[in-house]
Amino acid sequence: xxxxxxxxxxxxxxxxxxxxxxxxxxxxxxxxxxxxxxxxxxxxxxxxxxxxxxxxxxxxxxxxxxxxxxxxxxxxxxxxxxxxxxxxxxxxxxxxxxxxxxxxxxxxxxxxxxxxxxxxxxxxxxxxxxxxxxxxxxxxxxxxxxxxxxxxxxxxxxxxxxxxxxxxxxxxxxxxxxxxxxxxxxxxxxxxxxxxxxxxxxxxxxxxxxxxxxxxxxxxxxxxxxxxxxxxxxxxxxxxxxxxxxxxxxxxxxxxxxxxxxxxxxxxxxxxxxxxxxxxxxxxxxxxxxxxxxxxxxxxxxxxxxxxxxxxxxxxxxxxxxxxxxxxxx
Amino acid sequence: xxxxxxxxxxxxxxxxxxxxxxxxxxxxxxxxxxxxxxxxxxxxxxxxxxxxxxxxxxxxxxxxxxxxxxxxxxxxxxxxxxxxxxxxxxxxxxxxxx
Numbered sequence: 005x006x007x008x009x010x011x012x013x014x015x016x017x018x019x020x021x022x023x024x025x026x027x028x029x030x031x032x033x034x035x036x037x038x039x040x041x042x043x044x045x046x047x048x049x050x051x052x053x054x055x056x057x058x059x060x061x062x063x064x065x066x067x068x069x070x071x072x073x074x075x076x077x078x079x080x081x082x083x084x085x086x087x088x089x090x091x092x093x094x095x096x097x098x099x100x101x102x103x104x105x106x107x108x109x110x111x112x113x114x115x116x117x118x119x120x121x122x123x124x125x126x127x128x129x130x131x132x133x134x135x136x137x138x139x140x141x142x143x144x145x146x147x148x149x150x151x152x153x154x155x156x157x158x159x160x161x162x163x164x165x166x167x168x169x170x171x172x173x174x175x176x177x178x179x180x181x182x183x184x185x186x187x188x189x190x191x192x193x194x195x196x197x198x199x200x201x202x203x204x205x206x207x208x209x210x211x212x213x214x215x216x217x218x219x220x221x222x223x224x225x226x227x228x229x230x231x232x233x234x235x236x237x238x239x240x241x242x243x244x245x246x247x248x249x250x251x252x253x254x255x256x257x258x259x260x261x262x263x264x265x266x267x268x269x270x271x272x273x274x275x276x277x278x279x280x281x282x283x284x285x286x287x288x289x290x291x292x293x294x295x296x297x298x299x300x301x302x303x304x305x306x307x308x309x310x311x312x313x314x315x316x317x318x319x320x321x322x323x324x325x326x327x328x329x330x331x332x333x334x
Numbered sequence: 335x336x337x338x339x340x341x342x343x344x345x346x347x348x349x350x351x352x353x354x355x356x357x358x359x360x361x362x363x364x365x366x367x368x369x370x371x372x373x374x375x376x377x378x379x380x381x382x383x384x385x386x387x388x389x390x391x392x393x394x395x396x397x398x399x400x401x402x403x404x405x406x407x408x409x410x411x412x413x414x415x416x417x418x419x420x421x422x423x424x425x426x427x428x429x430x431x432x
Contacts, residue, residue, distance in 0.1 A: 112398045115402035118405070119405055138394045138395070140393055144395045177393075180393065181395070184393060191373065194373060195373045198370035201366050205366075216403045219400055
């Protein structure tokens with residue numbers, strides 16, 4: 005059988021991408037969070053990396069981006085909100101944000117319905133309406149979706165994220181929640197201790213159960229797990245995507261800074277997508293190439309990708325040595 | 335005769351001590367109850383506040399998660415609101431031993 009030089013080149017690129025992503029050898033479950041400004045090609049990059057990862061591992065590409073571009077690329081149709089087998093080792097999941105937010109709000113509403121008379125007395129009956137638009141509901145859906153994926157048996161989970169600002173906020177929410185949960189647990193434990201003292205003195209009771217305290221412990225456990233996942237370099241890798249244009253690049257630079265400061269992580273890979281050799285992009289490429297992180301360039305393809313096979317063929321346009329080869333020409 | 339008087343005296347002393355202990359117990363329990371009620375009210379305000387626009391810092395999602403587990407406490411707050419208890423007055427009465 006004759007192997008073409010192009011085939012050899014592509015499999016070589018696949019191997020190198022796996023190495024750069026730290027997927028050269030088997031390990032525990034790995035999450036690759038693909039982050040970037042809207043429209044830079046996060047979904048394209050996510051699909052490309054998932055295809056590469058699935059050559060060796062059971063891989064899930066999960067899109068939590070409300071733009072839902074994954075649906076178009078993979079032709080998911082009405083399979084939104086479900087885990088769908090794509091091919092070989094590759095699975096896909098597209099989050100339906102609106103429906104999930106609605107379901108979550110309804111769930112909260114259902115749990116407090118029997119409290120409504122009391123809430124009315126306290127002028128809190130608006131709570132039911134507020135639940136549908138309470139700040140943090142969307143972010144909670146993102147966190148739950150990622151957590152659910154990590155509880156399945158995928159070896160690699162590639163997450164196509166919402167635009168940068170939202171994603172970075174979501175990634176640091178578990179830490180914020182944990183800080184508050186710590187304070188609330190402290191206060192609740194004091195309340196329960198006092199209740200125990202009263203019960204023991206008056207009635208000789210030995211145990212006082214408190215559902216709120218149990219719930220606080222459960223929440224702390226949940227968000228601590230998420231915080232550990234997001235801040236552990238062995239569990240989560242951050243891939244930042246940009247185009248050779250000023251605004252996307254500025255956002256990439258801010259994201260690098262944010263991840264380094266708030267998550268104590270370094271980007272695993274910087275991806276510059278749709279790179280042409282136009283002189284106008286020279287300055288940005290020069291700055292990009294000076295960054296001390298692994299880099300991957302995807303040159304602009306003649307036809308913009310719109311299907312799975314289009315994205316697969318982008319491997320021909322991937323260059324992991326662009327900066328080393330082209331820096332002198334920039 | 336003398337033994338009977340002594341017996342009555344001892345019984346009275348025992349009753350006196352018992353009454354004192356009971357008094358101490360009641361007074362300490364009422365102080366603990368007061369602290370418990372105030373902490374419970376503070377906790378509920380922290381949890382319910384974010385749902386009606388009062389910024390307490392607690393993320394609203396945590397409030398929503400907890401609300402369903404606080405049924406008894408919310409009903410207690412409701413009865414307290416009905417009774418119109420003067421919390422600050424209670425506190426000062428207790429502090430000045432009234």
